[in-house]
Amino acid sequence: MELEPERALDRLVRELGKEKVLTGLDETLVYETDSSNLMGEMPLAIVTPTSVEEVSKVLKICDEEGVPIVPRGSGTDLMGGAVPASRGIILSLSKLNRVLDLDLEDSCVVVESGIITASLSEVLMEHGFFYAPDPSSKDVCTIGGNIAHNAGGPHCLKYGVTSNNVLGMEVVLPSGKVVKLGGKALDPPGYDLQSLFYGSEGTLGVVTKAYLKLTRVPESRRTLLAAFKDIEDAGRAVSEIIGSGIIPGALELIDKASLDSLAVYSPDRFPKGMDAVLIIEVEGYEKVIDRMAERVVEICKKNNVSLVKVAESEEERESWWKGREETTGALGIYAPTFLDEDVSVPRSKIPETLRRLYEIAKAYNVIIASVAHIGDGNFHPAIPFDPKDEDSKMRAFAAERELLKVCVEMGGSITGEHGVGLSKKEFMSWMYGERELELMKRIKKVFDPKGILNPGKVFPSEKGD
Amino acid sequence: MGRYTVDGMEPKEVVTPEDVDEVVSVLKRANEEGLGVLVVGGGSKLSMGMKPKKYDIALSTSRLGGVLEFSPEDFTVSVGGGMKLKELQEILGKENQFLPIDAPYYNDATIGGIVAANTNGPRRFHYGAIRDLILGAKFVSGSGIPYDFGGKVVKNVAGYRVRSFLTGSMGTLAVITELTLKTYPLQEKEASVIALYESADEALKSAMELPKKDFSYTAIDVLGKKVSNLMEERHGIGANDLYALVVRLEGFGDLVEEHSKAVEEGLKGSAKTITLNGKEHFSLWGFIQDVQGNLPKGGEKVLLRIGVPRSSSPAIFKKAEGVLSEFDPFVWLHEETGIMYAAVMGGDPRELKKGIVKLRKESEKLDGYLVVESAPVELKEMVDVWGDVGEALELMRGLKEVFDPNYVLSPGRFVGGI
Numbered sequence: 001m002e003l004e005p006e007r008a009l010d011r012l013v014r015e016l017g018k019e020k021v022l023t024g025l026d027e028t029l030v031y032e033t034d035s036s037n038l039m040g041e042m043p044l045a046i047v048t049p050t051s052v053e054e055v056s057k058v059l060k061i062c063d064e065e066g067v068p069i070v071p072r073g074s075g076t077d078l079m080g081g082a083v084p085a086s087r088g089i090i091l092s093l094s095k096l097n098r099v100l101d102l103d104l105e106d107s108c109v110v111v112e113s114g115i116i117t118a119s120l121s122e123v124l125m126e127h128g129f130f131y132a133p134d135p136s137s138k139d140v141c142t143i144g145g146n147i148a149h150n151a152g153g154p155h156c157l158k159y160g161v162t163s164n165n166v167l168g169m170e171v172v173l174p175s176g177k178v179v180k181l182g183g184k185a186l187d188p189p190g191y192d193l194q195s196l197f198y199g200s201e202g203t204l205g206v207v208t209k210a211y212l213k214l215t216r217v218p219e220s221r222r223t224l225l226a227a228f229k230d231i232e233d234a235g236r237a238v239s240e241i242i243g244s245g246i247i248p249g250a251l252e253l254i255d256k257a258s259l260d261s262l263a264v265y266s267p268d269r270f271p272k273g274m275d276a277v278l279i280i281e282v283e284g285y286e287k288v289i290d291r292m293a294e295r296v297v298e299i300c301k302k303n304n305v306s307l308v309k310v311a312e313s314e315e316e317r318e319s320w321w322k323g324r325e326e327t328t329g330a331l332g333i334y335a336p337t338f339l340d341e342d343v344s345v346p347r348s349k350i351p352e353t354l355r356r357l358y359e360i361a362k363a364y365n366v367i368i369a370s371v372a373h374i375g376d377g378n379f380h381p382a383i384p385f386d387p388k389d390e391d392s393k394m395r396a397f398a399a400e401r402e403l404l405k406v407c408v409e410m411g412g413s414i415t416g417e418h419g420v421g422l423s424k425k426e427f428m429s430w431m432y433g434e435r436e437l438e439l440m441k442r443i444k445k446v447f448d449p450k451g452i453l454n455p456g457k458v459f460p461s462e463k464g465d
Numbered sequence: 466m467g468r469y470t471v472d473g474m475e476p477k478e479v480v481t482p483e484d485v486d487e488v489v490s491v492l493k494r495a496n497e498e499g500l501g502v503l504v505v506g507g508g509s510k511l512s513m514g515m516k517p518k519k520y521d522i523a524l525s526t527s528r529l530g531g532v533l534e535f536s537p538e539d540f541t542v543s544v545g546g547g548m549k550l551k552e553l554q555e556i557l558g559k560e561n562q563f564l565p566i567d568a569p570y571y572n573d574a575t576i577g578g579i580v581a582a583n584t585n586g587p588r589r590f591h592y593g594a595i596r597d598l599i600l601g602a603k604f605v606s607g608s609g610i611p612y613d614f615g616g617k618v619v620k621n622v623a624g625y626r627v628r629s630f631l632t633g634s635m636g637t638l639a640v641i642t643e644l645t646l647k648t649y650p651l652q653e654k655e656a657s658v659i660a661l662y663e664s665a666d667e668a669l670k671s672a673m674e675l676p677k678k679d680f681s682y683t684a685i686d687v688l689g690k691k692v693s694n695l696m697e698e699r700h701g702i703g704a705n706d707l708y709a710l711v712v713r714l715e716g717f718g719d720l721v722e723e724h725s726k727a728v729e730e731g732l733k734g735s736a737k738t739i740t741l742n743g744k745e746h747f748s749l750w751g752f753i754q755d756v757q758g759n760l761p762k763g764g765e766k767v768l769l770r771i772g773v774p775r776s777s778s779p780a781i782f783k784k785a786e787g788v789l790s791e792f793d794p795f796v797w798l799h800e801e802t803g804i805m806y807a808a809v810m811g812g813d814p815r816e817l818k819k820g821i822v823k824l825r826k827e828s829e830k831l832d833g834y835l836v837v838e839s840a841p842v843e844l845k846e847m848v849d850v851w852g853d854v855g856e857a858l859e860l861m862r863g864l865k866e867v868f869d870p871n872y873v874l875s876p877g878r879f880v881g882g883i
């Protein structure tokens with residue numbers, strides 16, 4: 001179809017007004033990229049609707065005029081999913097950011113999709129509730145982006161990822177149609193269209209509203225640090241903790257390579273010479289919290305832990321979490337930047353996977369340092385490199401490729417929570433056959449027959465692309 | 466009536482494929498010859514849906530069962546689509562694990578059937594629905610193409626979540642041949658507290674007013690008088706024509722003990738309270754998750770499922786009792802999930818239809834829905850068992866045509882005549 005950008009822009013301005021359709025270079029320039037730093041096409045316009053009706057109009061106009069749309073929350077996408085792969089508009093949800101209905105009786109809050117994830121805590125905490133999914137980017141990213149990526153975080157072991165915490169949503173299709181999926185009444189009849197939206201990366205429709213499930217803030221919490229000389233022991237301890245009926249609120253592993261760089265970067269955080277450190281947070285009723293912590297200690301001891309302790313103060317707890325956060329900063333001791341990976345393997349395969357990654361690191365003469373949401377098998381290996389040094393860059397990318405291959409071999413996924421976007425679309429064929437990819441494409445066509453929604457993402461390029 | 470009878474229709478043929486290839490060949494033939502195929506798992510939910518437009522082949526999944534891989538340390542299990550829930554729970558139980566799905570028709574229900582019908586139980590709000598537990602799926606589409614969306618990891622956002630999309634599709638998209646599911650550890654201790662009340666109002670009010678944040682509960686159910694009497698009949702728990710409020714507690718041993726005492730105290734206004742532990746506790750919940758399977762046999766049973774936002778569940782519970790009063794209904798409510806059931810054992814179809822239409826309107830007013838899960842054919846011809854799914858229907862039809870373009874699977878049984 002012939003692209004009619006001028007006519008489309010005229011129509012958009014007429015319907016929404018000039019101030020919501022920005023075309024100046026000053027405005028469009030920053031939207032060429034997202035947190036991936038990949039450069040895309042210069043957008044024709046940044047369109048910022050303030051109501052669902054306006055979103056619907058924008059979609060309808062763009063569909064009729066054949067103008068590609070990239071829906072955008074806060075642009076914290078690490079895989080280039082929010083980067084325009086072809087010339088079109090950016091549909092920013094940033095002005096659709098209200099809390100519409102705080103309904104404690106139904107443990108539900110209804111929000112517009114452009115709301116910042118962490119801003120919900122302010123609203124909910126005073127009532128003793130929280131919204132559980134907690135990606136590290138929560139102070140910036142939006143609920144719409146979280147749904148589009150099915151985002152997760154440290155607390156997802158116990159409370160589930162985004163899809164486990166969303167009861168329903170409102171979406172707008174390219175036809176302009178507004179469709180409500182699910183809601184406060186659970187398990188309505190019909191096909192489970194909601195399932196398709198989690199992780200759809202803006203390719204099926206624009207999410208405008210979400211019905212979020214609220215979780216009660218637990219009465220008490222204990223945080224433990226456990227350091228192991230052998231990562232196999234750490235892995236076994238993790239399985240036993242969960243097997244004992246305790247599902248920790250968070251269960252994070254810092255691997256040897258990360259500990260080595262931390263030892264230089266902030267030497268006093270963690271014990272030295274360890275293969276792995278676990279940060280374990282148990283949550284529950286005050287009455288049993290110490291027993292839960294004791295049980296975790298016992299299990300760690302049984303599995304040859306070198307040091308295990310319960311945080312004695314909030315400062316101590318924060319210092320451990322700070323250490324977890326510093327793992328990325330600490331990589332600066334090796335190189336100015338790094339590739340930030342996001343993969344997933346069955347939990348019991350993490351020790352073996354990490355061993356394979358160290359072999360890869362050796363073979364390519366790079367460092368691969370990982371932190372893992374070990375409870376659910378999702379981990380983030382990072383590969384430092386110097387972007388000015390072509391050789392260092394090539395080695396990092398080659399090692400990354402090998403790493404992804406290993407995770408797929410282990411029965412895992414090329415992405416646990418960051419998505420496919422532009423960066424990983426060519427690896428999709430490692431996970432799916434032609435048939436499965438074809439089925440997904442045909443599903444997309446049902447929602448977006450002309451292919452205007454976030455084109456060029458998720459699916460591997462076809463010949464001639 | 467035979468085992469494969471559906472809405473008074475008998476299949477011309479029953480096939481029991483043993484592997485994916487055989488499923489493919491049955492479906493290919495059905496496409497070529499324009500046949501209608503119904504997938505039959507345990508046969509427990511064959512009454513769900515409109516009367517089929519065609520019913521030539523019953524495709525039984527009974528030979529597609531079994532545990533294919535159980536990895537206790539990963540808390541994952543892969544099973545054939547025809548695996549029975551009951552057998553699976555027994556196997557998982559040996560490793561102190563379970564699948565947190567309390568689906569009805571416990572003895573017969575298969576995992577594939579539970580996914581297809583999206584039947585969840587009283588603990589659905591606490592542990593999540595079956596769709597949340599699906600890590601991977603293999604299936605053969607209605608067009609006869611085998612697909613592999615098999616994954617074994619909890620976190621995987623590569624591509625669309627086709628693996629869980631089949632939830633609730635009622636066998637109209639694909640034959641599910643394999644599923645990988647997430648399992649949970651059993652808790653150290655469980656107990657139930659039952660409180661009996663003279664009136665629905667008191668029972669519902671107590672349920673709403675329980676200071677929930679103080680208790681490690683996983684389910685709260687309200688049973689109407691007739692269901693409560695059935696409980697007495699089956700379990701000898703003194704119900705005596707009273708409403709029952711039942712709370713399920715799970716967690717650390719002494720915590721559960723303490724909480725059950727506190728719940729008992731919190732429910733003072735009741736005529737009687739009982740705490741159950743151990744075997745009795747489990748068999749009670751076995752009954753509650755499967756009231757529909759425990760209903761008296763025979764007659765032209767009508768079973769309704771009504772979903773509303775939780776806070777509206779007292780209102781709809783009383784409406785259901787009122788509207789259906791002349792049919793003396795069995796009613797029970799999974800209070801935490803806002804899902805209730807009403808069953809009547811027969812009656813004049815025209816009058817029943819009026820009642821259903823009225824109750825559906827009431828549920829919709831509360832932002833909910835009503836599904837007729839079982840009814841005689843005569844009634845199904847008068848009322849849409851699914852109700853209106855709104856603007857989403859067009860998408861659903863489009864998706865049906867992607868999976869099953871010739872409408873071979875359960876033709877005409879699903880929403881909007883799909």
Ligand SMILES: Cc1cc2nc3c(=O)[nH]c(=O)nc-3n(C[C@H](O)[C@H](O)[C@H](O)COP(=O)(O)OP(=O)(O)OC[C@H]3O[C@@H](n4cnc5c(N)ncnc54)[C@H](O)[C@@H]3O)c2cc1C
Binds near residue numbers: 070
């Ligand atoms: C420092 C940092 C840490 C991070 N940590 C985590 C983490 O711990 N866990 C995790 O899961 N992710 C993490 N991320 C990745 C990212 O923050 C999440 O994926 C987040 O959900 C994206 O939200 P966003 O609003 O920024 O979306 P954007 O980046 O704007 O968009 C992301 C994708 O969603 C689509 N999209 C956005 N809004 C909508 C909508 N309303 N309707 C339809 N499609 C839409 C876009 O088209 C794009 O494909 C991190 C990113 C950074 C930069």
